[in-house]
Amino acid sequence: MSNIDKATVAKIARLARIKIADDKLEPLAGELNNILGWVEQLDEVNTDDIQPMSSVVDVKLRWRDDKVTDGDKQESVLKNAPRGEYGFFAVPKVIE
Amino acid sequence: MSDLTKLSIAEARDLLKKGELSARELAEAHVAAVHAAESLNAYIAKTPEMALEMADKADARIKAGGQKGMTGIPVGIKDLFATKGVHTQACSHILDGFKPEYESTVSQKLWDDGAVMLGKLNMDEFAMGSSNETSYYGPVKNPWRAKGSNNDFVPGGSSGGSVASVAGYCAMGATASDTGGSIRQPAAFTGTFGIKPTYGRCSRYGMVAFASSLDQAGTITRDVRDGAIMLESISGFDTKDSTSVDIPVPNFEAALTGDIRGMKIGIPKEYHLDGMPAEIEALWQQGIEWMKAAGAEIVNISLPHTKYALPTYYIVAPAEASSNLARYDGVRYGLRELVEGGGLADMYEATRAAGFGDEVKRRIMIGTYVLSAGYYDAYYLKAQKVRQLISNDFKEAFGKVDAILTPTAPSAAFAFGEKSDDPIAMYLNDVFTVPASLAGIPGSSVPAGLDANGLPLGLQILGKAWDEETVFKVSGVLEEAAAFKAKPEEWWR
Amino acid sequence: MSKFLIQGATGDFEVVIGLEVHAQVISNAKLFSGAATEFGAEPNAQVSLVDAAMPGMLPTINAECIRQAVRTGLALGAEINKFSVFDRKNYFYADLPQGYQISQFKHPIVGEGTITLDLGDGRSKDVGIERIHLEQDAGKSMHDQHPQYTYVDLNRSGVALMEIVSKPDMTSPEEAGAYLTKLRTILRYIGSCDGNMEQGSMRADVNVSVRRAGEPLGTRCEIKNVNSIRFVRQAIEYEAQRQVDIIEAGGKIDQETRLFDPGKGETRSMRSKEEAHDYRYFPDPDLLPIEFDEAFIDAARDSLPELPDEKKARFIEDLGLPDYNASVLVAEKESCDYFEDLIAALVKKTGKDAKAVGAKASNWVTGDLFGALNKAGKSVTESPVSAEQGADLLALIEDGTISGRIAKDVFEIMFDTSKDAGVIVEEKGLRQVSDTGEIEQIIDEVIAANPAQLEQYRAGKDKLIGFFVGQVMKATGGKANPGMVNKLLKPKLDG
Numbered sequence A: 001m002s003n004i005d006k007a008t009v010a011k012i013a014r015l016a017r018i019k020i021a022d023d024k025l026e027p028l029a030g031e032l033n034n035i036l037g038w039v040e041q042l043d044e045v046n047t048d049d050i051q052p053m054s055s056v057v058d059v060k061l062r063w064r065d066d067k068v069t070d071g072d073k074q075e076s077v078l079k080n081a082p083r084g085e086y087g088f089f090a091v092p093k094v095i096e
Numbered sequence B: 001m002s003d004l005t006k007l008s009i010a011e012a013r014d015l016l017k018k019g020e021l022s023a024r025e026l027a028e029a030h031v032a033a034v035h036a037a038e039s040l041n042a043y044i045a046k047t048p049e050m051a052l053e054m055a056d057k058a059d060a061r062i063k064a065g066g067q068k069g070m071t072g073i074p075v076g077i078k079d080l081f082a083t084k085g086v087h088t089q090a091c092s093h094i095l096d097g098f099k100p101e102y103e104s105t106v107s108q109k110l111w112d113d114g115a116v117m118l119g120k121l122n123m124d125e126f127a128m129g130s131s132n133e134t135s136y137y138g139p140v141k142n143p144w145r146a147k148g149s150n151n152d153f154v155p156g157g158s159s160g161g162s163v164a165s166v167a168g169y170c171a172m173g174a175t176a177s178d179t180g181g182s183i184r185q186p187a188a189f190t191g192t193f194g195i196k197p198t199y200g201r202c203s204r205y206g207m208v209a210f211a212s213s214l215d216q217a218g219t220i221t222r223d224v225r226d227g228a229i230m231l232e233s234i235s236g237f238d239t240k241d242s243t244s245v246d247i248p249v250p251n252f253e254a255a256l257t258g259d260i261r262g263m264k265i266g267i268p269k270e271y272h273l274d275g276m277p278a279e280i281e282a283l284w285q286q287g288i289e290w291m292k293a294a295g296a297e298i299v300n301i302s303l304p305h306t307k308y309a310l311p312t313y314y315i316v317a318p319a320e321a322s323s324n325l326a327r328y329d330g331v332r333y334g335l336r337e338l339v340e341g342g343g344l345a346d347m348y349e350a351t352r353a354a355g356f357g358d359e360v361k362r363r364i365m366i367g368t369y370v371l372s373a374g375y376y377d378a379y380y381l382k383a384q385k386v387r388q389l390i391s392n393d394f395k396e397a398f399g400k401v402d403a404i405l406t407p408t409a410p411s412a413a414f415a416f417g418e419k420s421d422d423p424i425a426m427y428l429n430d431v432f433t434v435p436a437s438l439a440g441i442p443g444s445s446v447p448a449g450l451d452a453n454g455l456p457l458g459l460q461i462l463g464k465a466w467d468e469e470t471v472f473k474v475s476g477v478l479e480e481a482a483a484f485k486a487k488p489e490e491w492w493r
Numbered sequence C: 001m002s003k004f005l006i007q008g009a010t011g012d013f014e015v016v017i018g019l020e021v022h023a024q025v026i027s028n029a030k031l032f033s034g035a036a037t038e039f040g041a042e043p044n045a046q047v048s049l050v051d052a053a054m055p056g057m058l059p060t061i062n063a064e065c066i067r068q069a070v071r072t073g074l075a076l077g078a079e080i081n082k083f084s085v086f087d088r089k090n091y092f093y094a095d096l097p098q099g100y101q102i103s104q105f106k107h108p109i110v111g112e113g114t115i116t117l118d119l120g121d122g123r124s125k126d127v128g129i130e131r132i133h134l135e136q137d138a139g140k141s142m143h144d145q146h147p148q149y150t151y152v153d154l155n156r157s158g159v160a161l162m163e164i165v166s167k168p169d170m171t172s173p174e175e176a177g178a179y180l181t182k183l184r185t186i187l188r189y190i191g192s193c194d195g196n197m198e199q200g201s202m203r204a205d206v207n208v209s210v211r212r213a214g215e216p217l218g219t220r221c222e223i224k225n226v227n228s229i230r231f232v233r234q235a236i237e238y239e240a241q242r243q244v245d246i247i248e249a250g251g252k253i254d255q256e257t258r259l260f261d262p263g264k265g266e267t268r269s270m271r272s273k274e275e276a277h278d279y280r281y282f283p284d285p286d287l288l289p290i291e292f293d294e295a296f297i298d299a300a301r302d303s304l305p306e307l308p309d310e311k312k313a314r315f316i317e318d319l320g321l322p323d324y325n326a327s328v329l330v331a332e333k334e335s336c337d338y339f340e341d342l343i344a345a346l347v348k349k350t351g352k353d354a355k356a357v358g359a360k361a362s363n364w365v366t367g368d369l370f371g372a373l374n375k376a377g378k379s380v381t382e383s384p385v386s387a388e389q390g391a392d393l394l395a396l397i398e399d400g401t402i403s404g405r406i407a408k409d410v411f412e413i414m415f416d417t418s419k420d421a422g423v424i425v426e427e428k429g430l431r432q433v434s435d436t437g438e439i440e441q442i443i444d445e446v447i448a449a450n451p452a453q454l455e456q457y458r459a460g461k462d463k464l465i466g467f468f469v470g471q472v473m474k475a476t477g478g479k480a481n482p483g484m485v486n487k488l489l490k491p492k493l494d495g
């Protein structure tokens, strides 16, 4: 069922925001097709009426109290930033 | 005292208690061992000053009567656990220079108990790999070599640094993480004991995420008792992780009674693989005999969806990873690659292209694809349904048995490069470990024998959710029966 | 009612409008972290390591945000889902630190409901609510601070939003405006959102399409993040006309995201190269489904105040308010609070039934008080005349101490000085004259001073009674009780 071509690889790479050189698209398509072809053996399994696994642990989501317990640590937040200015993260301008 | 690095955690603990050993001495011996073991490439960041400082604190604590199981015990921390102010990069280039302003719950628990940090341990990049060959910091070497050979072998992965440091006597124990077998498979490859507890037993807070619904912290030690001591230390409820479960942590060490009489041990027929080395099949048989001899009852069981576990895993894990790894974008931390004249989108693409290795990219691409419009139902939803079936298989089996015995991996350690060109061949290494990861149940790998080349082999014990005690109990009996006394030659020292 | 139609050269077009409103939940802490939600802090000061998506950080949910979403659903008469799921919506943007937004896609916390719009003159219309889901807000990107860099502030990152999605039930800019007004009123009543559109606590994505009467729905465009009701109306008007123009010129509407430029009053396409959106939704594996029981819903319901529609009905029914006054009052919770405090005080002071004083009191609040507040640019909560003081004033009219005419003067002084009505009346000697002897004496003086008018009156010019009343009032400085003047004057004029 899967037949990933160069254009599809380029599209996925764009969605994933990973630059992939043109000459790498074809080989990558091959690799991905191999892997997807292999995982497609799942098609053999009858999953009618089976609910998808939604949580590994059999517990309910715990709720936190509405209290301010965090924040006020601008320095920590920015400590590892490649570029921080005036308390902001700085990134190259968004070009549309 | 002879070589302090050869002590077990339990032995060191008892000596520390009696005052016959100081944490300082123990730490110094290990700091030296860490430096001497450079050629293993197990540590990617060393923290000798911290180690000695923590050791002194441990000594004071012991003197004050506050000793815990891990007090004064030198350990290594897998690089995906955040350690405040210390290298934490999941061995990825994309996290270059990252030093977190926070501590993971797992490591914090160790420090709270007085353990001593030796440094950060090498691993496959973002824990994606089964041979530690995907690390940005280069591969880890297995301390074990084949008889009469100087060739290097992989230590397994992704916790390659964890197992090599423990097998190579440069840590008494190490934290590790298991998403599809990353604790158990490398433990089997290095003759160490690895335990992955039930999903939700250890907090994931501060642990760099690979696949959230599968990631679970655990430990590598040289024997089962040490595993019980160390796992107890890192286990427990944490409000900071919504999937952490609020149930008490048992005294795992107390479970090591050596008595499994009347216990039912399941042998799943689906784990007999075509083409599996005869010696692994034989070791498994031997394990069955040991169980019988210890008074357990052997029950043949079926886990019918076993063969679908790997394909299921290779949809679910990459899907979650593709999303979990979206935060590595060059904005807030880590690597940033700029493109001349480019904007934000160019920065993203360049940063992620330069920062991620091939295997990580491959998995992000697969994960992005299986979640994308038009494919979600066919891949991701389908996989989560099959995952439910796999989980049901275990539930049904555990209606009949107390524990399950299988080989840990379908082969012994292999040579570098042997499987790295063929992703699927590499993935197949996790064939016996992945099903338990998908079901979230606890599992261990116990060193049980050597192959014809003299490389270690492991047997895997699986238990019911939250029943690590039985896993430890059976592991202990197996360990005793196997009497695995082989040691690697210390060529790296 | 006249239908909103756009007259094209080739016929009339209808407009179909649906709104997605992002309403910031009132809570102390963020949806998935313990950082504060307050507006206007230093950049990145209200950011936890979770909000900044540091490696290994995990979300934990704020109970209050769940409760507020459920209360909002109940206030809109909507179906509450006891099981809902958080999904990840994956996309890259500088102010989206995780690379995904945690939202609800397949299983939202609130299902279908209804809002009844007040369209004036007692007309109303029901607009369907499709769903409400909880999600995280993103941070803020500032593009104009530096020539090469965009600055990112994550203070809003992770703040809880309710996305309230309407059905495409609205057919005019006015209806869209009325919908937002009503929604805002309800949210403010129940305290789940402060409705402050200038600060961005309420933003609307407006879906607009046009069609010829009777035809199926046309292709819609989504106008993103419009932040005032007036702009929503303008954006719809512009966008509908734009679409009609394209269709009439033989063109096709592209489904796209657009932006409203308030300066130009225009909408424009948001992305030059419209990128294929593929959000790759899947359930967030860091979170379990939200589950709660009936008791939780009941408790949320019990915490709801009287809602505007109920209140309006009660004002009309029990207090005898005119429909218009009731509508004006219920539009703002603070107005209602003022009015209800005033009525309570007034009933206590006069011993009269609420229904007997309700209509008059509502005239005074919506007329005199709101007029003065408006002129002074003050809100009702800033009124210099408290509800208690207003009741004092009205009670003085009720018991005949002052006339309605004098009351207006007294109110003016009260508004300027915040003094009590009684004090002003005493100080200025404004007490109404109701003493029969005193009034009779003045009447006699007035009649004596105007013999010519008296003669004309007695010759049959009845209307001149008004002249005499006026003279009497003038002589008393307006303080004479007008009823008594009328009663006593006629027999004397008639002789």
Ligand SMILES: [Mg+2]
Pocket: C020, C205
């Ligand atoms: Mg929207």
Ligand SMILES: [Zn+2]
Pocket: C022, C135, C163
């Ligand atoms: Zn939204």
